[in-house]
Amino acid sequence: MSNVAELLLLAESIARETGALLRDASSRELRISAKSTPTDLVSEADHAAEHLIRERLAAARPEDGVLGEEGGDVEGSSGIRWVVDPLDGTINFLFGIPQWCVSIAAEDASGTLVGVVYDPSRDELFSAARGGPATLDGREITGSTKADMATALVGTGFGYDAEVRRAQAAVVARLLPDVRDIRRFGAAAIDLAWTACGRLDAYYEHGLNPWDLAAGGLICECAGLEVRPLEPVGPSAPGVVVGPSTLVDALAPRLA
Numbered sequence: 001m002s003n004v005a006e007l008l009l010l011a012e013s014i015a016r017e018t019g020a021l022l023r024d025a026s027s028r029e030l031r032i033s034a035k036s037t038p039t040d041l042v043s044e045a046d047h048a049a050e051h052l053i054r055e056r057l058a059a060a061r062p063e064d065g066v067l068g069e070e071g072g073d074v075e076g077s078s079g080i081r082w083v084v085d086p087l088d089g090t091i092n093f094l095f096g097i098p099q100w101c102v103s104i105a106a107e108d109a110s111g112t113l114v115g116v117v118y119d120p121s122r123d124e125l126f127s128a129a130r131g132g133p134a135t136l137d138g139r140e141i142t143g144s145t146k147a148d149m150a151t152a153l154v155g156t157g158f159g160y161d162a163e164v165r166r167a168q169a170a171v172v173a174r175l176l177p178d179v180r181d182i183r184r185f186g187a188a189a190i191d192l193a194w195t196a197c198g199r200l201d202a203y204y205e206h207g208l209n210p211w212d213l214a215a216g217g218l219i220c221e222c223a224g225l226e227v228r229p230l231e232p233v234g235p236s237a238p239g240v241v242v243g244p245s246t247l248v249d250a251l252a253p254r255l256a
Contacts, residue, residue: 004113004129007080011104011116012127014056018049018102019120022087026096045093046070049086053104057082064106069211080113082106085211089187098122103189105214115215117193126193128222134196141197143225147246154251155183155191155203159236164207167234171206175254192216195242196223202243204255207236217242230255 025045050070057066065076068084082104087093089100098121105115110130117126126141128134134141146152154175158168176182180201185191188205189212195203196219205212217227217240226248230239233256241248241255 007106008114008116008127008129010057010060011082011106011114012118012125014053015102015104015116015118015125017056018052018086019118021045021052022049022093022100022102023120026093046087046090049102050084053082053084053086053102067210069209079108080106081108083112083211083214085189088189088212089185092186097186099185099190100187101190101193103211103215105218107214112214112218115218117189117215117219119190119193124193126196126216126219128219130218130222132222134219134223136193136197141223143196143220143223143244144198144201144247145244146201147244149179149247149250151180152201152243152247152251153181153183154179155185155195155200157184157186157188157191157205159207161235163234164236167236168206171233171255175251178254188212189216192220192242195225196220202241202247202251204230204239204241204251206230206233206239206255208239209237213240228252 022045047070050068054066063076063078065081066074067081085103088103093100102118106113114129126136158165191203193216194200220227220242225242226245227240227242228248230241232238241251
């Protein structure tokens with residue numbers, strides 16, 4: 001059985017190192033290409049960041065598996081798999097918007113064991129280990145206790161495919177009159193981390209990938225919030241709604 005504290009320290013160390021690499025890269029002109037659609041971009045910084053993460057994990061824990069956004073899935077033999085998004089918020093990063101992060105999680109057969117979301121622009125490190133508290137720079141954090149949907153500040157995000165966006169836009173149109181306001185920042189892991197510390201009352205998004213949710217979802221759970229699955233809308237992948245249980249109960253029917 002792996003030492004969870006050691007896994008968390010490793011994830012934090014690698015996230016900080018990767019964040020430093022990305023901060024340096026943000027001041028340079030980068031090679032950019034498209035992925036799933038012309039609006040879904042990836043840069044050489046994404047690839048360099050994931051290479052660094054995989055290199056550090058292979059050196060420290062060569063028997064672990066790794067699933068990364070840019071590099072695919074590598075099988076391991078230890079029972080531990082790392083789920084990494086080396087640069088969540090690539091579009092923000094490329095446009096000079098300081099809303100991007102590094103997300104690193106480790107999971108076992110029972111789910112996510114540790115999760116780290118590092119925001120290099122603000123030098124904020126969100127961390128959690130299963131069964132323990134969620135922290136921001138080592139200080140314990142808790143999520144919102146909001147129960148009233150009408151005064152709730154809700155975060156969300158959108159996919160890149162036009163038909164997915166069309167379905168997501170219909171959900172926003174239904175929800176917007178019923179809440180205080182909606183925020184769309186462009187990096188799911190930061191949205192989750194900010195929900196965990198109460199900067200958002202709730203967050204939902206359809207079409208998330210495992211690397212979008214793994215670390216931030218655990219941090220939210222450890223901050224006392226419910227992370228509830230959502231069925232797909234339109235051609236999207238499934239999603240989640242996150243927040244205090246009473247607020248999630250109110251939001252969920254409006255997100256279908």
